[in-house]
Amino acid sequence: MDRIPILQMGEFLLVTIQVDMHDQLALLLQDDLTSKIEKSGARGVLIDISALEMVDSFIGRLIANISAMSRILDAETVLVGMQPAVAITLVELGLSLTGVKTALNVERGMKYLQAARTDSLRENGGPDAEAAHGVAH
């Protein structure tokens, strides 16, 4: 397997990590994901790690990096599906994934992203107001 698929679901992208990550694959995922965000105009990224039975500092850093990159491209990242044992290990190792939003499963993660998107539209006066603003100036 040479790359991790990125699935588009409406305004959001879904990445399911199933295989053991190595440097090359991690770099490729960052490349693929950032270009996919740019091409699709996605507003959120869901990273599912329900298949992982272990999250080490390498994966932790990868997730933090992806989250930071997506944020710059105006897409929010939510980490979903973490196994209980993984959460225990992370805390014991002192890896607290600061700055990364988590949700129990894909459904809740997507609901969170949708709610966040609705809030941001309301704050900006909705998509119509945004478009009108663009025309006026």
Next chain:
Amino acid sequence: MDRIPILQMGEFLLVTIQVDMHDQLALLLQDDLTSKIEKSGARGVLIDISALEMVDSFIGRLIANISAMSRILDAETVLVGMQPAVAITLVELGLSLTGVKTALNVERGMKYLQAARTDSLRENGGPDAEAAHGVAH
């Protein structure tokens, strides 16, 4: 990696196949998927194979099996994300995946499942009529 994750998205389940399949993993996926359909009451299964660069007769049979099992449990299966090269090879090999519904990507597959679900509800007179029917008899 010892099992393929099954993600629930509303009434549908999403399975992303990324790793090379072997007998043990295929059996485990069939087991997991059928019990997940039973537990969740899912009405559709999306199998994403966008990460696969090759689909042999083993994977073909696995998909046909999953599709048949899901149908018995009243869930429709849609195969999504097939790479063009895979489609070419399948036809050249004479593996036509008969009886398996396909869609270009997850979004279209999900739209298809939602439309099929709405149609079946309408034919049965909607969920309310279904419930009333259940009470009457």
